[in-house]
Amino acid sequence: MQPNKSLNQDNKQVTVIVNVFYDEEVTKVKEFIQKEQAPLLFNIEYSGIVRFEWYLNEDENTGTLIEVFENANAFQSLGSKIIGSPINIKFNELFAIESLTVLGEVSDDFKSKLQPMNPKFRFYSGGIN
Numbered sequence: 001m002q003p004n005k006s007l008n009q010d011n012k013q014v015t016v017i018v019n020v021f022y023d024e025e026v027t028k029v030k031e032f033i034q035k036e037q038a039p040l041l042f043n044i045e046y047s048g049i050v051r052f053e054w055y056l057n058e059d060e061n062t063g064t065l066i067e068v069f070e071n072a073n074a075f076q077s078l079g080s081k082i083i084g085s086p087i088n089i090k091f092n093e094l095f096a097i098e099s100l101t102v103l104g105e106v107s108d109d110f111k112s113k114l115q116p117m118n119p120k121f122r123f124y125s126g127g128i129n
Contacts, residue, residue, distance in 0.1 A: 005128055005129065006128070006129055007127075007128055008126040008127065009129065010124040011129045012070075012071045012072070012104070012105075013050065013068055013069060013070060013071065013104060013129075014068070014069045014071065014072050014074070014075040014102065014103065014104035014105070014106060015066070015067070015068045015069075015102075015103040015104060016065075016066070016067040016068075016069075016075065016100070016101070016102050016103070017064065017065070017066055017067075017099075017100070017101045017103070018064065018065040018067070018097060018099075018100050019062065019063070019064050019097070019098040019099045019100075020062065020063050020064075020065070020095035020096060020097055020098060021060075021061055021062045021063075021095070021096050021098055022061050022062075022063065022094055022095050022096070023061065024094055026056065026058045026061075028094070029056070029063070029094060029095075030056070032090065032091075032094055033054050036087065036090070037087055037091065038052065038054075040087055041078075044078070047074065047077075047078045048069050048070040048071065048073070048074020048075070048077070048078065049067065049068070049069060049070075049074070049078070050068040050069060050070055051066060051067065051068035052065075052066075052067050052068075053065070053066050054066075062098070063095070072104060072105050072106045072107065072110075075104075075106060075110075076106060076107060076110045079110065079113070079114075080110075080113070083113060097117055097118075099118075099120065100114070100117045100118065100119040100120070101119065101120045101121075101122060102114070102119050102120070102121050102122070103122045103123075103124075104122075104123070104124060105123060105124075106121070
């Protein structure tokens with residue numbers, strides 16, 4: 001039996017892909033991810049986060065953060081709380097953003113808030129989910 005899946009139906013999720021590089025020791029980077037950032041987001045009562053996962057290439061001092069939100073409202077709500085917060089400030093001290101890609105619809109107002117990170121926006125066109 002196949003799980004429920006849809007063809008060419010936008011599920012309204014928003015996916016954010018953040019590619020970074022870092023100069024800090026990888027142990028300090030992992031400690032921040034595992035003991036500060038992820039627990040903070042995990043413990044927010046309702047954040048709308050479906051997925052929040054880091055992938056590091058320790059040889060190149062690069063990483064990719066993948067965030068998936070239930071919908072644009074969840075992304076915008078959590079993003080508005082996090083931007084400028086102590087955890088966001090520490091993120092910006094540890095990492096330099098190489099690229100930020102937002103997949104899905106977000107408001108023009110929130111796009112403006114993200115502009116300092118030079119985001120790329122992509123909109124749903126079709127597929128299987």
